[in-house]
Amino acid sequence: xxxxxxxxxxxxxxxxxxxxxxxxxxxxxxxxxxxxxxxxxxxxxxxxxxxxxxxxxxxxxxxxxxxxxxxxxxxxxxxxxxxxxxxxxxxxxxxxxxxxxxxxxxxxxxxxxxxxxxxxxxxxxxxxxxxxxxxxxxxxxxxxxxxxxxxxxxxxxxxxxxxxxxxxxxxxxxxxxxxxxxxxxxxxxxxxxxxxxxxxxxxxxxxxxxxxxxxxxxxxxxxxxxxxxxxxxxxxxxxxxxxxxxxxxxxxxxxxxxxxxxxxxxxxxxxxxxxxxxxxxxxxxxxxxxxxxxxxxxxxxxxxxxxxxxxxxxxxxxxxxxxxxxxxxxxxxxxxxxxxxxxxxxxxxxxxxxxxxxxxxxxxxxxxxxxxxxxxxxxxxxxxxxxxxxxxxxxxxxxxxxxxxxxxxxxxxxx
Numbered sequence: 001x002x003x004x005x006x007x008x009x010x011x012x013x014x015x016x017x018x019x020x021x022x023x024x025x026x027x028x029x030x031x032x033x034x035x036x037x038x039x040x041x042x043x044x045x046x047x048x049x050x051x052x053x054x055x056x057x058x059x060x061x062x063x064x065x066x067x068x069x070x071x072x073x074x075x076x077x078x079x080x081x082x083x084x085x086x087x088x089x090x091x092x093x094x095x096x097x098x099x100x101x102x103x104x105x106x107x108x109x110x111x112x113x114x115x116x117x118x119x120x121x122x123x124x125x126x127x128x129x130x131x132x133x134x135x136x137x138x139x140x141x142x143x144x145x146x147x148x149x150x151x152x153x154x155x156x157x158x159x160x161x162x163x164x165x166x167x168x169x170x171x172x173x174x175x176x177x178x179x180x181x182x183x184x185x186x187x188x189x190x191x192x193x194x195x196x197x198x199x200x201x202x203x204x205x206x207x208x209x210x211x212x213x214x215x216x217x218x219x220x221x222x223x224x225x226x227x228x229x230x231x232x233x234x235x236x237x238x239x240x241x242x243x244x245x246x247x248x249x250x251x252x253x254x255x256x257x258x259x260x261x262x263x264x265x266x267x268x269x270x271x272x273x274x275x276x277x278x279x280x281x282x283x284x285x286x287x288x289x290x291x292x293x294x295x296x297x298x299x300x301x302x303x304x305x306x307x308x309x310x311x312x313x314x315x316x317x318x319x320x321x322x323x324x325x326x327x328x329x330x331x332x333x334x335x336x337x338x339x340x341x342x343x344x345x346x347x348x349x350x351x352x353x354x355x356x357x358x359x360x361x362x363x364x365x366x367x368x369x370x371x372x373x374x375x376x377x378x379x380x381x382x383x384x385x386x387x388x389x390x391x392x393x394x395x396x397x398x399x400x401x402x403x404x405x406x407x408x409x410x411x412x413x414x415x
Contacts, residue, residue: 011202015130016140018195020147025188026090027151029181030112033093035156040174044100054106058113063361065114070121070354074347079122080196086119087192090185097178121353128341128349129205137338142276145333149269153262221404222343222352226359228397229336232299233363235390239264239325241371242310251315260322267326272334279335293339293405297398300391302328307384
């Protein structure tokens with residue numbers, strides 16, 4: 001007797017999975033390059049100050065321009081054009097392997113970051129619109145984040161494989177690695193075309209799209225939520241700080257530090273899937289569109305504990321801290337993005353994601369700069385104090401959000 005198992009996915013689930021693979025191949029392309037750029041530029045005798053300046057400008061543009069592209073996509077309704085343009089600009093990454101000219105490399109690096117800024121708010125708007133009524137926004141963003149991290153793990157292995165097979169790591173091998181990224185780029189664009197045709201064919205974005213654009217506004221809860229995420233992120237110790245601490249104090253060998261980062265990324269991926277599902281279940285249980293944000297109460301607490309763990313002298317505490325780091329990152333990338341879709345109307349969602357990402361990037365910049373300066377002054381206690389103060393403010397803003405959710409739920413008002 002033969003038993004045939006046939007998996008059938010609804011069009012919405014298929015599109016969400018497609019977007020997950022699109023994100024994964026995108027990460028394979030730019031994360032592999034980001035893991036090799038510093039070494040490649042060093043071989044080209046480009047100094048650290050130049051590298052730091054260009055990468056810093058690139059990160060700033062990558063976050064700030066999301067606000068511009070988000071507002072633009074809402075006003076023009078051209079999300080798909082921005083998505084195709086943004087992902088299309090990933091073609092500049094393989095081109096790095098065809099030049100050794102510093103001025104061209106600057107242009108290519110900045111174009112990659114600009115491309116991400118163009119596509120991110122529009123992509124999150126489309127993904128949330130497909131998921132919210134048929135699958136669950138939390139699960140959709142959780143799956144996307146999990147596949148993101150798989151891509152971030154796979155990407156650098158391309159260069160590692162080239163070095164291993166050749167037995168060398170000179171300019172030629174780096175250029176080969178960059179050029180090989182054209183393969184995932186072509187696959188990504190094919191997935192993107194397939195996702196576009198699937199959404200159009202099955203008319204997966206309806207309802208909200210018919211509402212009058214000019215009558216929709218960002219609600220007060222959005223601004224409280226943005227302030228909440230800003231202070232949560234301001235007190236967040238990033239991995240660069242943790243890795244610097246481990247290296248400077250000779251607590252772990254270099255190979256172990258990078259391995260722990262990989263472990264943190266795996267924790268990030270698993271957390272994204274679990275927390276996304278929890279987010280959707282809380283919404284169902286509370287019967288509130290914004291009920292899922294209740295899960296965010298754990299973020300300030302975990303973030304407050306993070307510097308105590310990762311800046312300690314105990315290897316055990318550091319390992320625990322990096323696991324906590326992965327949990328926080330998985331929640332940031334899943335729940336914080338999911339909540340934007342639940343507290344913003346469709347025609348303001350691009351703006352919402354743009355404001356959110358700009359605030360998030362600004363908090364990362366300010367927090368990292370202050371913590372780095374304090375660490376150089378040997379003031380680890382003040383880093384912990386900064387984190388605690390930031391997260392206590394975040395707790396206060398969370399309480400405000402919770403009251404607003406309950407108040408609007410009782411009045412029957414939708415966000």
